[in-house]
Structure formats: C-alpha cells, structure tokens
Amino acid sequence: MTRGAVNLLLLRERASAFLFKMENLRMRCVCAIASAVLSLCVSAAFAAPTTQPSASTSNASVAGIVKAESEVPLSEMVIYLEPAEGAAPIAAPATQPSARVSQKEAQFAPRLLVVTVGQAVEFVNDEDRPIEHNVFSNSPTKKFDLGLYGPGQSKTVTFDKPGPVFLYCSIHRYMDGVVFVSPTPYTSRVSEDGKYKIENVPPGKWVLKTWQRRKRFMEKTMPVTVETGKTAAMDMELTKR
Ligand SMILES: [Cu+2]
Numbered sequence: 001m002t003r004g005a006v007n008l009l010l011l012r013e014r015a016s017a018f019l020f021k022m023e024n025l026r027m028r029c030v031c032a033i034a035s036a037v038l039s040l041c042v043s044a045a046f047a048a049p050t051t052q053p054s055a056s057t058s059n060a061s062v063a064g065i066v067k068a069e070s071e072v073p074l075s076e077m078v079i080y081l082e083p084a085e086g087a088a089p090i091a092a093p094a095t096q097p098s099a100r101v102s103q104k105e106a107q108f109a110p111r112l113l114v115v116t117v118g119q120a121v122e123f124v125n126d127e128d129r130p131i132e133h134n135v136f137s138n139s140p141t142k143k144f145d146l147g148l149y150g151p152g153q154s155k156t157v158t159f160d161k162p163g164p165v166f167l168y169c170s171i172h173r174y175m176d177g178v179v180f181v182s183p184t185p186y187t188s189r190v191s192e193d194g195k196y197k198i199e200n201v202p203p204g205k206w207v208l209k210t211w212q213r214r215k216r217f218m219e220k221t222m223p224v225t226v227e228t229g230k231t232a233a234m235d236m237e238l239t240k241r
Helices: 003-047
Strands: 061-067 077-083 099-102 112-116 120-124 135-139 142-145 154-158 163-169 176-182 187-189 195-198 204-212 221-226 231-233
Touching: 061 077, 061 204, 061 221, 077 112, 077 176, 077 195, 099 112, 112 187, 187 195, 221 231
Parallel strands: 061 231, 099 120, 112 176
Antiparallel strands: 061 195, 077 187, 077 204, 120 154, 135 142, 135 163, 163 176, 204 221
C-alpha cells in the first residue's frame, strides 16, 4: 500500500468516526428535546384544572307553586335545598362575591337578603345627609355590632352559619332587615303569586325547606330527587300555625 493510500484510509476512518459521533450527538439532542416536550406535556396535563361536572351544566331545577291564603304576601319567603342525610356535603363556592345592604334613608335595602354560608355582606352607609347608623344583630346565627359610622363608610360581616340574622340599628328603632344565610347556594325567593324556581341544582337527593320572615304558616320540609336536565315539580300547600 502506498503512503498516499494509507493516508486516505486513515482520513476516511476519521471522517466516519466523526460522522458517527455527530449522529450520536444528534440523536441525543433529539432524545433530550423529545423528553423535554414529553415532560412539559405531562406536567401541563397534571397542572391543568380538572374539569368537574359543574352545577351549571346539570340543567336541573326545582320549581313549584306555594299555595297559601291569598291575602298573605309570600315575597318574604325563601325556599332552599339542603343535602339529604347521607348525601355528600356541598362545598361552599370557592369565591363568592360579597353582597351589599344599603342604609339609605334609614332603611335596610334589600329588606330581606339571601346569602350562602361563608358569604360576606357589606353594610354601607350611603346616606346623602350626615346621618350615622349602628347596625347590629342579636340573632344566635350571627351576633355582631358594627358601631356608629357615617356616610361614605362601610363595614363587612361574613356569615359562617346557616339561619336568619335579624338586623337593627341602635339609632333608628324602626330600621329592621334580615339576612337569611342558606346552607347551600340553591335558593329561591317566592314571588307574590307563589311561584319559585331553584336553578342549576346538581343532581342527587336533597331536602327542600321553607323559611318565612313572618312565621304565619308551618314551615315545610320535603325530600326531593333532582335529575340531570329535569325540573322537579314541588308544589306545596301551607297550613296556618
Ligand atoms: Cu340607623
């Protein structure tokens, strides 16, 4: 073999070794990129919030007519759902916007406010004139005393137990209102013609209950089964106390 031929062979060997190394490196790069992409995908899959079947997609409701003596306005009546015994407890909505009660012209507005357990209520002194109010309650559901404060100021109370909370003002004896704290967000006011409708109820077994501001009638407790896409018809007749 001539010296030139040997050199050529050596050169070819080196070249092929170099090419092999390059190929190796390329494969490693491809592998590294692929594994990075894969791990990103996997972590994205786990990090993404899992879509829970939400109440708003159940398209189920509970509705009906409340019959009582016609002269009685039923607008200060609340119908609400409680989970049936043994049913999974309902987690309070993670974020609930705070509700608001006005004190303008020495009146609580709305006079009856329905909130869900855990929800906060802002009591705002929105008087145009320099009038101070002192909102308080002695109800077992929530005892509080916000003290005196003037126009432009507001104080917030979080209602952490279900039940009625009667509102008063220590300055104006005629000011009265009520916050009804429902154990679940599934509530409806009864209209003056007796109709009510609780919408977007998760399917399952529930107990329907009534609450009246003026206790003129016996309260009702009725079991109800809610099915996806259906309206459970729950009419009721109230009896005098
Ligand atoms: Cu007042």
